[in-house]
Amino acid sequence: xxxxxxxxxxxxxxxxxxxxxxxxxxxxxxxxxxxxxxxxxxxxxxxxxxxxxxxxxxxxxxxxxxxxxxxxxxxxxxxxxxxxxxxxxxxxxxxxxxxxxxxxxxxxxxxxxxxxxx
Amino acid sequence: xxxxxxxxxxxxxxxxxxxxxxxxxxxxxxxxxxxxxxxxxxxxxxxxxxxxxxxxxxxxxxxxxxxxxxxxxxxxxxxxxxxxxxxxxxxxxxxxxxxxxxxxxxxxxxxxxxxxxxxxxxxxxxxxxxxxxxxxxxxxxxxxxxxxxxxxxxxxxxxxxxxxxxxxxxxxxxxxxxxxxxxxxxxxxxxxxxxxxxxxxxxxxxxxxxxxxxxxxxxxxxxxxxxxxxxxxxxxxxxxxxxxxxxxxxxxxxxxxxxxxxxxxxxxxxxxxxxxxxxxxxxxxxxxxxxxxxxxxxxxxxxxxxxxxxxxxxxxxxxxxxxxxxxxxxxxxxxxxxxxxxxxxxxxxxxxxxxxxxxxxxxxxxxxxxxxxxxxxxxxxxxxxxxxxxxxxxxxxxxxxxxxxxxxxxxxxxxxxxxxxxxxxxxxxxxxxxxxxxxxxxxxxxxxxxxxxxxxxxxxxxxxxxxxxxxxxxxxxxxxxxxxxxxxxxxxxxxxxxxxxxxxxxxxxxxxxxxxxxxxxxxxxxxxxxxxxxxxxxx
Numbered sequence: 001x002x003x004x005x006x007x008x009x010x011x012x013x014x015x016x017x018x019x020x021x022x023x024x025x026x027x028x029x030x031x032x033x034x035x036x037x038x039x040x041x042x043x044x045x046x047x048x049x050x051x052x053x054x055x056x057x058x059x060x061x062x063x064x065x066x067x068x069x070x071x072x073x074x075x076x077x078x079x080x081x082x083x084x085x086x087x088x089x090x091x092x093x094x095x096x097x098x099x100x101x102x103x104x105x106x107x108x109x110x111x112x113x114x115x116x117x118x
Numbered sequence: 119x120x121x122x123x124x125x126x127x128x129x130x131x132x133x134x135x136x137x138x139x140x141x142x143x144x145x146x147x148x149x150x151x152x153x154x155x156x157x158x159x160x161x162x163x164x165x166x167x168x169x170x171x172x173x174x175x176x177x178x179x180x181x182x183x184x185x186x187x188x189x190x191x192x193x194x195x196x197x198x199x200x201x202x203x204x205x206x207x208x209x210x211x212x213x214x215x216x217x218x219x220x221x222x223x224x225x226x227x228x229x230x231x232x233x234x235x236x237x238x239x240x241x242x243x244x245x246x247x248x249x250x251x252x253x254x255x256x257x258x259x260x261x262x263x264x265x266x267x268x269x270x271x272x273x274x275x276x277x278x279x280x281x282x283x284x285x286x287x288x289x290x291x292x293x294x295x296x297x298x299x300x301x302x303x304x305x306x307x308x309x310x311x312x313x314x315x316x317x318x319x320x321x322x323x324x325x326x327x328x329x330x331x332x333x334x335x336x337x338x339x340x341x342x343x344x345x346x347x348x349x350x351x352x353x354x355x356x357x358x359x360x361x362x363x364x365x366x367x368x369x370x371x372x373x374x375x376x377x378x379x380x381x382x383x384x385x386x387x388x389x390x391x392x393x394x395x396x397x398x399x400x401x402x403x404x405x406x407x408x409x410x411x412x413x414x415x416x417x418x419x420x421x422x423x424x425x426x427x428x429x430x431x432x433x434x435x436x437x438x439x440x441x442x443x444x445x446x447x448x449x450x451x452x453x454x455x456x457x458x459x460x461x462x463x464x465x466x467x468x469x470x471x472x473x474x475x476x477x478x479x480x481x482x483x484x485x486x487x488x489x490x491x492x493x494x495x496x497x498x499x500x501x502x503x504x505x506x507x508x509x510x511x512x513x514x515x516x517x518x519x520x521x522x523x524x525x526x527x528x529x530x531x532x533x534x535x536x537x538x539x540x541x542x543x544x545x546x547x548x549x550x551x552x553x554x555x556x557x558x559x560x561x562x563x564x565x566x567x568x569x570x571x572x573x574x575x576x577x578x579x580x581x582x583x584x585x586x587x588x589x590x591x592x593x594x595x596x597x598x599x600x601x602x603x604x605x606x607x608x609x610x611x612x613x614x615x616x617x618x619x620x621x622x623x624x625x626x627x628x629x630x631x632x633x634x635x636x637x638x639x640x641x642x643x644x645x646x647x648x649x650x651x652x653x654x655x656x657x
Contacts, residue, residue, distance in 0.1 A: 015655055018641045024654075025644035033651055038564075041221040049382065052214050056378035059207070059360035060371045067359040072341025073348065077203055077360055084210045085416055091217055092412045099405060107401075107652040114654045 013115040024110060033106040040098050048091055055080055136466065140473035144320075145297065148313045148480070152301050155309035162510040165517065166233035166492050167396040168307035174403040176315060178410020181394050183314030185212075185385075185411065186321055186418055187263070187482040188270030188446075191475055193541025194419070195452070196445025198426020199438055202347070202357035204364055205426055207374070208541050209419035211381025215548075216415065218386040218556075220408045225401040226563050226650035227392055234489075235389045236497035239558050239577075242642035243570040246505070249497040251577040255554040256389040256493035258581060259547050260486045261528065263390070266543035267483045268294065268532030273446045273540075274472055274479075291532035294483060299525040301484040302491065303518040310484045311397055317481035322414065324474035325421040328449070331456045332428035343424070346431035357430070373612045377545055380616030384548025387555030390489035401653050425449050432456070443599065446540055450475065483528075491520035545614055546588055553580030553619035557627045563650055568631050569638050575630025580623025587615035 016024075024030050058066055059077065066077035159165050172180070190212065197205030231237035236252030268291050275290040301309055336343040348357040356362055364374035385391060395404040429438065429448040432455045441447045453471035457464030495517035500508040508516070557576045561568040587610045588594065596606035612618075649655050 013657070018645060021645040021648050021654075022641055024648050030648065030651075034647075037651060045218065045221050048214065048217050052210075052382055053378070055210070056207070056375055059203075060364070060374055063359060063361050063365065067355065069355075073344040073355075073358060074341055075355075075358055078206075078344075078358065081203075081206055081210055082420075084214055085420060088214050088217060088412065089416060092220055092409055095221060096405065096409050103651075104402065110648070111652045111654045114648075114652075 016114045020114060024114060029106070030110060033103065033110065036102045036106070040095070040102075044091060044095070048087065051087065052084065055084055137469040137472065140469055141476060144473055144477050145480075148301065148316065148477075151312045151316070152305035152309040155306065155312060156304040159306045159308055162233070162514055164308060165306035165514045166393070166496065168311050170397060170399050172311060172397045172403075174398060174406025175410055177311070177394060177398045177403065177407035178414065179318045180311045180314040180397070181391065181407050181411040182414040182418070183316075183318035183321070183481050184390060184394055184485040185415060185482075186318070186478065187540075187544060188267050188475065188479045189541040189544035190418065190422065191321065191325070191478055192270050192273065192446045192449055193266075193444075193544065194422045195425040195429060195449040196438070196442070196447070197363075197541050198422065199429035199433070199448035199452075200435065200445040201363035202351060202353065202427075202430065203360050204362050204374075205541075206423065207360075207378060208381065208545070209422050211378055212385070213412070213416050213419050215382045215385035216408060216412045218383065219391070220405070220412065222563075223386040223392070223559060224395050224404045224408050227559070228395045228398065228401045228404040229653045229656040230563075230646055230650045231396065233393070233396060233496045234493045235392045235555065235559070236493055236501075239555075239562055239573060240497075240501075241562065241646045242639050243562075243573050246502045248570055248573050248577075249501045251574055252555075252558075253493045253497035253502075255550075255577050255581050256497070257490045257524070258585065259387075259389060259551045259555070260490040261524075261531065262547035262550055263388075263544060264483060264486050264524075264528040265531050266540045266547065267479045267486070268528055269543060270446060270475070270540045271479050272532065273442055274450070274475055277441060277447045277450055277472070288529075288532075292529050294480065295525045295529035295532070297480055298483045298487050299521055301480070302488045302521045307393075307397060307488060310481075310488050311394075313484055314481045317477045318414065320474050320477050322418055324471055325418055325425065328428070328453060328456065328471065329421040329424040332424045332432075332452070335428075335432070335456070343427055343431055347427040350432070351430050351435055369611045372617065373614060376549075376612050376614040376617035379620055380545055380549035380552055380614050383552035383556055383616070383620060384545075385551075387551035387559060388547070389493060389551075389555070390485045393489050393492060394485075399657075401656070425452060428452055428456075444540070444542070487521055487524050487528075490524050491517045494520040494524075542593070542613065546593065549588075549614055549616040549619060550581065550584040552616060553584040553623035554578075555580075556620075557624045561627050561631075563646070565631075566640070566643050567638050568627070569634050569636045571634030571636055572627045572629075572631030576623050576627030579626035579630075580619055583622045584615050584619035587612075587619060591615065 068076045163169060194205055194208045197208060227238050230241055235256055236249045239252045240248040271291055271294045272287045275287060301313060344358055348354055351357040364370045398404050398407060429452040433451055438445055438448050441451060450468055450472050453467040454464045457467035495513050499516040500513045554577050558573045590608050590610045591613055592600055592608050593613050594600055595602045596608040
């Protein structure tokens with residue numbers, strides 16, 4: 001059964017049982033981890049998709065506004081497009097910071113306890 | 119043949135030795151890497167996941183190399199050169215899409231799967247039906263994507279060597295096919311990853327060089343560059359505003375929205391991108407890869423503005439169209455013009471940029487082939503046909519044979535798609551991925567109630583809707599730019615099916631789940647949820 005064999009690993013670890021997984025899933029500690037992940041990732045996903053769709057719709061139906069020249073040949077459309085780049089970079093950075101501060105410590109605590117077999 | 123194509127071919131033919139040398143150097147270097155990687159490929163984890171020992175940065179580079187395809191380089195530059203601002207939507211959509219992968223998919227996927235997208239989709243479902251579905255959609259999405267890369271390869275060769283005969287083009291497509299078979303069968307994921315890293319560096323360096331030269335021509339005044347592009351395009355300020363390609367009618371506007379949705383939701387459902395996250399040791403490293411990829415890909419797409427508008431400013435639009443109807447040759451032509459059409463520099467730059475584009479195609483094609491043959495071997499052969507009883511050796515052997523098969527199929531399909539814009543073709547792969555794969559990935563990870571039935575409805579429903587609508591769209595028939603221009607069986611008005619097929623995929627997942635009497639496997643979901651968020655059991 002090659003496909004079900006554990007992947008090669010140099011460290012020894014305990015593979016938790018189904019009961020242990022269910023127990024952890026129902027624990028307050030895991031609920032907190034799930035909450036700090038979902039309450040960050042889900043609203044942010046809706047927000048950036050909405051902002052992106054707004055940009056697509058403006059391009060489509062607000063041509064005059066998008067064509068407004070701001071300085072030289074740089075118009076609103078180009079600036080909003082570049083703003084999409086900027087927000088993408090910022091969101092990526094923000095999530096990385098949130099994950100390192102709020103998610104990783106909780107996830108690692110649960111993982112090492114479960115794999116420690118305690 | 120048009121004047122500029124002839125010029126390019128003349129310039130190219132004088133320097134054919136140089137071009138062939140550059141190609142040969144790249145091919146030889148990548149073959150050495152491949153053989154070296156192949157020697158270190160001992161077990162299935164090496165073949166499928168490169169031993170999981172790449173760092174976040176290395177994988178970020180490889181992800182960029184896997185993602186920035188001929189569509190990004192040739193397709194977007196061409197779309198901007200011909201349609202101005204409307205081409206830029208591709209750059210934006212292709213980049214913003216990475217946030218879906220970062221926030222929702224990359225880390226949970228790394229934690230819960232092993233080799234393929236199917237590992238995650240089938241985690242808490244009945245294995246055989248869901249893996250069959252996941253394998254089918256992996257192969258279909260990858261073949262759509264392959265088609266675009268092969269079209270790009272054909273275009274490059276006709277530009278460089280002045281080959282317009284079908285025999286010559288098929289020859290080069292066959293060469294690409296054979297190389298990709300060698301990369302994947304010999305080097306596995308390890309070899310493919312290194313090839314993608316090398317390519318990413320070459321592509322970014324090439325784009326930097328062209329961007330620098332374009333900006334130099336305009337004294338680093340971006341406004342002047344845009345102004346010249348608008349003037350030279352003969353479209354005036356409309357060239358810098360949205361609407362030139364998609365603003366014509368209500369239908370084309372709808373097509374623009376459809377494309378926009380497909381681009382932003384497609385990335386996180388592309389199997390060849392998803393399996394890259396298995397090559398790193400932890401979810402944290404997977405996150406780091408995506409952050410690096412966003413930085414590198416974002417920088418590259420910013421440069422596509424300079425390439426596209428630069429080509430529009432320096433080359434007459436008729437010349438671009440004459441060389442390739444869809445604008446796919448704008449970037450190499452730009453290189454020729456920047457160096458000087460009649461000078462050695464022009465020819466050298468053309469050869470260099472074309473070699474970079476060729477490298478780009480090879481690396482992406484290898485990634486696609488690996489994704490589809492892995493899925494065939496791991497999902498369909500090992501878990502469906504052999505019911506989980508195949509040995510690791512048998513599985514990897516099946517993957518190698520599948521590579522040969524998929525290589526052959528893509529060589530056959532390669533000749534069909536020559537005159538379609540490669541960015542448009544890739545957008546179709548994105549639409550199929552967003553319709554068939556993304557809903558099931560998200561429901562599997564986040565929706566407790568989701569069942570096998572829901573997964574099957576969503577995957578097959580999304581897949582059939584997306585592919586079906588493409589089949590009856592103007593991309594395939596009914597227009598001079600279609601794949602089959604002489605027949606007309608299209609009734610779906612849009613070129614991109616996303617606006618219909620993506621909601622269908624998401625809805626069918628819900629309907630299929632609610633209609634099935636099957637109880638969701640809550641214990642398995644507990645395991646998946648804990649595992650995906652904490653990495654417990656993932657090594």
